[in-house]
Amino acid sequence: MIPTKGYAAxxxxxxxxxxxxxxxxxxxxxxxxxxxxxGVCHSDIHQTRDEWGGSLYPMxxxxxIIGVVKQVGASVTKFSPGDRVGVGxxxxxxxxxxxxxxxxxxxxxxxxxxxxxxxxxxxxGLNFGGYSNQIVVDERFVLKVSDKIDPAAAAPLLCxxxxxxxPLRHWKVGPGKKVGVIGLGGLGHMALKFAHSFGAxxxxxxxxxxxxADAKRLGAHxxxxxxxxxxxxKAAGSFDFILDTVSAPHxxxxxxxxxxxxxxxCLVGVPPETAAIHAFALVMGxxxxxxxxxxxxxxxxxxxxxxxxxxxxxxxxxxxxxxxxEAYDRVLKSDVKYRFVIDMATL
Amino acid sequence: MIPTKGYAAxxxxxxxxxxxxxxxxxxxxxxxxxxxxxGVCHSDIHQTRDEWGGSLYPMxxxxxIIGVVKQVGASVTKFSPGDRVGVGxxxxxxxxxxxxxxxxxxxxxxxxxxxxxxxxxxxxGLNFGGYSNQIVVDERFVLKVSDKIDPAAAAPLLCxxxxxxxPLRHWKVGPGKKVGVIGLGGLGHMALKFAHSFGAxxxxxxxxxxxxADAKRLGAHxxxxxxxxxxxxKAAGSFDFILDTVSAPHxxxxxxxxxxxxxxxCLVGVPPETAAIHAFALVMGxxxxxxxxxxxxxxxxxxxxxxxxxxxxxxxxxxxxxxxxEAYDRVLKSDVKYRFVIDMATL
Numbered sequence: 079m080i081p082t083k084g085y086a087a088x089x090x091x092x093x094x095x096x097x098x099x100x101x102x103x104x105x106x107x108x109x110x111x112x113x114x115x116x117g118v119c120h121s122d123i124h125q126t127r128d129e130w131g132g133s134l135y136p137m138x139x140x141x142x143i144i145g146v147v148k149q150v151g152a153s154v155t156k157f158s159p160g161d162r163v164g165v166g167x168x169x170x171x172x173x174x175x176x177x178x179x180x181x182x183x184x185x186x187x188x189x190x191x192x193x194x195x196x197x198x199x200x201x202x203g204l205n206f207g208g209y210s211n212q213i214v215v216d217e218r219f220v221l222k223v224s225d226k227i228d229p230a231a232a233a234p235l236l237c238x239x240x241x242x243x244x245p246l247r248h249w250k251v252g253p254g255k256k257v258g259v260i261g262l263g264g265l266g267h268m269a270l271k272f273a274h275s276f277g278a279x280x281x282x283x284x285x286x287x288x289x290x291a292d293a294k295r296l297g298a299h300x301x302x303x304x305x306x307x308x309x310x311x312k313a314a315g316s317f318d319f320i321l322d323t324v325s326a327p328h329x330x331x332x333x334x335x336x337x338x339x340x341x342x343x344c345l346v347g348v349p350p351e352t353a354a355i356h357a358f359a360l361v362m363g364x365x366x367x368x369x370x371x372x373x374x375x376x377x378x379x380x381x382x383x384x385x386x387x388x389x390x391x392x393x394x395x396x397x398x399x400x401x402x403x404e405a406y407d408r409v410l411k412s413d414v415k416y417r418f419v420i421d422m423a424t425l
Numbered sequence: 426m427i428p429t430k431g432y433a434a435x436x437x438x439x440x441x442x443x444x445x446x447x448x449x450x451x452x453x454x455x456x457x458x459x460x461x462x463x464g465v466c467h468s469d470i471h472q473t474r475d476e477w478g479g480s481l482y483p484m485x486x487x488x489x490i491i492g493v494v495k496q497v498g499a500s501v502t503k504f505s506p507g508d509r510v511g512v513g514x515x516x517x518x519x520x521x522x523x524x525x526x527x528x529x530x531x532x533x534x535x536x537x538x539x540x541x542x543x544x545x546x547x548x549x550g551l552n553f554g555g556y557s558n559q560i561v562v563d564e565r566f567v568l569k570v571s572d573k574i575d576p577a578a579a580a581p582l583l584c585x586x587x588x589x590x591x592p593l594r595h596w597k598v599g600p601g602k603k604v605g606v607i608g609l610g611g612l613g614h615m616a617l618k619f620a621h622s623f624g625a626x627x628x629x630x631x632x633x634x635x636x637x638a639d640a641k642r643l644g645a646h647x648x649x650x651x652x653x654x655x656x657x658x659k660a661a662g663s664f665d666f667i668l669d670t671v672s673a674p675h676x677x678x679x680x681x682x683x684x685x686x687x688x689x690x691c692l693v694g695v696p697p698e699t700a701a702i703h704a705f706a707l708v709m710g711x712x713x714x715x716x717x718x719x720x721x722x723x724x725x726x727x728x729x730x731x732x733x734x735x736x737x738x739x740x741x742x743x744x745x746x747x748x749x750x751e752a753y754d755r756v757l758k759s760d761v762k763y764r765f766v767i768d769m770a771t772l
Contacts, residue, residue, distance in 0.1 A: 130705075177686055185686045185710055187662060248711070315534060339524055339532045342713070345704045352701035357692045358477075360716030363532055364595070366689070367714045369707030 079103060080110070083425055084210030085402055086136040090128035093403040097136060099206055101214045106151040109220045111163055116208035117142025117233040117394075118418035120264065120325050121348075123406050125195045129350045134195055140208025141167045141193040142236040142419075144229045154217045162229065164221040164382065165213060166236035167372045168192055170199045173218070181376040183219075209402065211425050221379050224386035231391035234264060234417040235382060237372065238392060242269035242321060243381040244373035245344045246276060249319050253277040258320035259298070260333060262289050264392075265323035265346060267416035270297040271390050273321075281317070283333070292415070296393070310336070315363070317341055327351050334359045334367065342366040392417050398424035426450060427457070430772055431557030432749055433483040437475035440750040444483060446553055448561045453498040456567045458510055463555035464489025464580040464739075465765035467611065467672050468695075470753050472542045476697045481542055487555025488514045488540040489583040489766075491576045501564045509576065511568040511729065512560060513583035514719045515539055517546045520565070528723040530566075556749065558772050568726050571733035578738035581611060581764040582729060584719065585739065589616035589668060590728040591720035592691045593623060596666050600624040605667035606645070607680060609636050611739075612670035612693060614763035617644035618737050620668075628664070630680070639762070643740070657683070662710070664688055674698050681706045681714065689713040739764050745771035 079100040086097035104110045122139035124130050143165040147157050157163060171178050172188035183190055191199055194207030207213075223232050242265050251257050257278040259269040266282070273280045274297030282298035284290070290301045302309045310332060317336045325347035331354075334343055345368070360367060373381065385391060393416045397405055405418040426447040433444035451457040469486035471477050490512040494504050504510060517538035518530040525533050538546055541554030554560075570579050589612055598604050604625040606616040613629070620627045621644030629645035631637070637648045649656045657679060664683045672694035678701075681690055692715070707714060720728065732738060740763045744752055752765040 182686065187686075339529070345707055348704040348708055352703045354699035355702050355714075356699045357695040357716060360692055360714065361695055361718045362716070364715065364717050367702075367707065368711065369704060369709070370711050371708045 080212060080214065082210050082212045084138040084206060085399055086138045087126040088136050090133060097138060101212060104149060104151050104214050106153040107216050108151045108214050109147055109154060109157050109217050110149045110214045111145035112148045112212055113143055113145040113208055113210060113422045115144040115230045115233045115422060116140040116420045117237065118405055118409065118420065119237050120409060123409060124350065134204055137195050138206035138209050139194055142233045143208035143213065144223060144233045156217055157220060162223045162225055164223045164232065164236045165193060165215050165219065166240065166378055169205060169215045169219045182374040184372045184374050209420060211422055218375065221382055223382055226386045227391050230396050230419045231394050233419045234392035234394065235385055238264040238268045238417060240373040240378045240381050241265055241346050243272050244377055245321060245346060245370035246272050248370065249342055249344060251276050251278045251319055255318040256316060258283055258317050258336065260320060260322045261324040262293055263323065263412060264417040267296050267393055269321050269323060273297065275388055275390060321346060323347050325349050330355060331359045334365055337363065337365045339363045342368055344368045344370050346370055394419045396421050427559060427561065429557050429559045431485040431553060432746055433485045434473040435483050437480060444485060448559060451496060451498050451561050453500040454563050455498045455561050456494055456501060456504050456564050457496045457561045458492035459495045460490055460492040460555055460558055460560060460769045462491040462577045462580045462769060463487040463767045464584065465752055465756065465767065466584050467756060470756060471697065481551055484542050485553035485556050486541055489580045490555035490560065491570060491580045503564055504567060509570045509572055511570045511579065511583045512540060512562050512566065513587060513725055516552060516562045516566045529721040531719045531721050556767060558769055565722065568729055570729055573733045574738050577743050577766045578741050580766045581739035581741065582732055585611040585615045585764060587720040587725045587728050588612055588693050590619050591724055592668060592693060592717035593619050595717065596689055596691065598623050598625045598666055602665040603663060605630055605664050605683065607667060607669045608671040609640055610670065610759060611764040614643050614740055616668050616670060620644065622735055622737060668693060670694050672696050677702060678706045681712055684710065684712050686710045689715055691715045691717050693717055741766045743768050
């Protein structure tokens with residue numbers, strides 16, 4: 079067993095605190111990596127505080143993991159010690175269902191195994207995530223990360239990056255399309271960068287006038303203040319696609335109204351509460367409300383390679399591990415531009 | 426002006442009663458038709474009782490109209506006196522927006538003009554619908570109805586027929602697809618017939634065990650009792666497409682759970698209330714909740730021709746005009762197989 083140091087929540091109401099645990103010895107298909115950076119995702123907060131229900135404690139959060147390979151199992155072919163690698167939102171899946179066979183392990187019909195807040199596939203123990211100095215992961219679930227990207231700025235690509243890249247690709251966002259991004263946080267700022275890079279006309283929706291300039295710097299051609307009834311009314315019926323990155327309750331109908339006929343609004347933020355939808359909103363104009371959940375391993379690798387090639391990464395604020403509870407408070411106040419990343423050397 | 430007899434609601438709380446009014450003299454592009462039959466749609470009840478808000482009184486309902494051409498304007502080319510014709514849910518639109526130009530007048534960007542419960546395009550008066558002995562309609566909004574179809578059984582095709590045909594076509598229901606139909610009423614029974622005719626594997630969801638045999642007769646290969654948790658659990662993740670025809674409040678999440686990855690559930694029933702949707706339901710499996718509203722004129726004509734060719738029409742119970750209030754009560758109790766059609770000779 080590999081003695082590991084990290085930070086854990088012991089219950090829904092206790093702050094994160096230092097925690098020691100063990101990882102399995104690397105098997106023949108495993109990669110053992112030393113974690114250098116881990117991003118702080120809003121879903122880490124939802125899960126440590128049990129806002130989605132069913133949380134498993136102790137919980138070491140973190141699924142935006144960048145590290146360096148320390149050792150590999152005898153059968154590992156893709157990685158060698160010293161390689162820069164990443165681990166995202168899941169570390170296993172059934173590997174036999176049709177979705178897994180298509181490389182869409184994110185939609186595994188037998189449920190993927192989350193990087194943390196999950197039981198090991200054999201049910202014998204819990205998985206612990208990236209707020210720690212090491213992790214052992216099967217090579218299928220490990221990604222190559224180019225040295226061209228700053229490792230701290232690469233970490234959020236493993237969740238915020240793929241979560242926005244995948245639906246923008248799936249719904250064919252590109253030249254000639256008018257695309258909205260709701261919310262300018264960890265997910266939203268990546269969506270602006272990708273949608274701009276794909277050649278779409280990009281509009282950012284925000285409630286904060288002080289974010290306008292930054293939204294434009296990040297790739298928005300226009301910014302709409304969603305609090306302005308006048309601006310919202312002017313935009314009615316004009317969007318091909320809207321990506322909704324907000325994970326706090328908000329009025330979906332107000333945005334569905336902005337779609338063209340046959341337009342799609344896709345949810346990637348998951349508020350703990352249900353949303354109220356009137357059938358009329360979808361029926362008028364044959365509109366679609368969809369969802370999307372991170373991405374499969376092949377597409378995650380494609381996204382990382384695309385980022386290296388096009389110079390895309392996250393805007394991050396690097397913090398020491400000990401500041402994590404303060405960082406959570408600031409995430410909830412949207413006081414971060416645009417993702418906290420823990421420098422694991424500080425652990 | 427053309428003196429016309431019909432039945433109207435004078436307010437949201439009064440029953441329908443005999444009403445005399447006038448239609449415009451037919452202009453050069455108009456078709457003047459004598460109505461022989463008119464279907465009774467659930468939305469007639471929603472609108473006469475102002476359950477969607479904004480109802481205009483007096484209201485002569487009816488948008489599943491079958492008639493015979495009495496006279497045509499000088500410029501009319503498609504129709505001659507004596508032709509069997511139909512009029513559906515709308516009698517005008519802007520005719521200039523991109524949706525109208527594509528023959529999707531149902532999604533007119535400047536709002537189509539409903540067959541009833543609407544103002545005339547010039548704002549000068551109200552439009553009165555098919556619970557009456559005559560109507561005058563621009564030829565663009567009049568459809569040819571083959572003599573091969575019984576006229577009473579043809580009437581519901583103008584709303585229930587196209588409302589189900591259009592989304593089944595749009596989402597490419599056909600061989601190799603597993604398709605669900607929620608609700609076995611006016612819309613649902615047509616959806617079963619079409620989906621079966623298109624070659625899909627068809628499953629009917631109903632709350633009524635006594636409807637099972639009839640659902641199979643109408644085209645269902647399987648029937649699932651939606652009240653059975655066990656049957657619903659067994660069907661999880663297995664549907665390509667589900668058409669939801671129910672216009673009473675119900676749990677959408679329970680059905681979205683039955684979709685495969687990338688599956689679509691399409692709403693065509695419009696409950697007056699909003700529905701509660703949890704983002705997780707759509708995010709897990711990249712699912713889509715959509716809406717669809719009747720169909721454009723070219724597709725409505727295509728549907729009518731398809732029905733004539735394939736021997737498809739509605740199962741109807743023909744009633745005299747004077748029984749309309751009783752019929753409304755029975756619709757609300759789902760006590761009709763599967764559509765009331767008024768025999769206008771009884772007016």
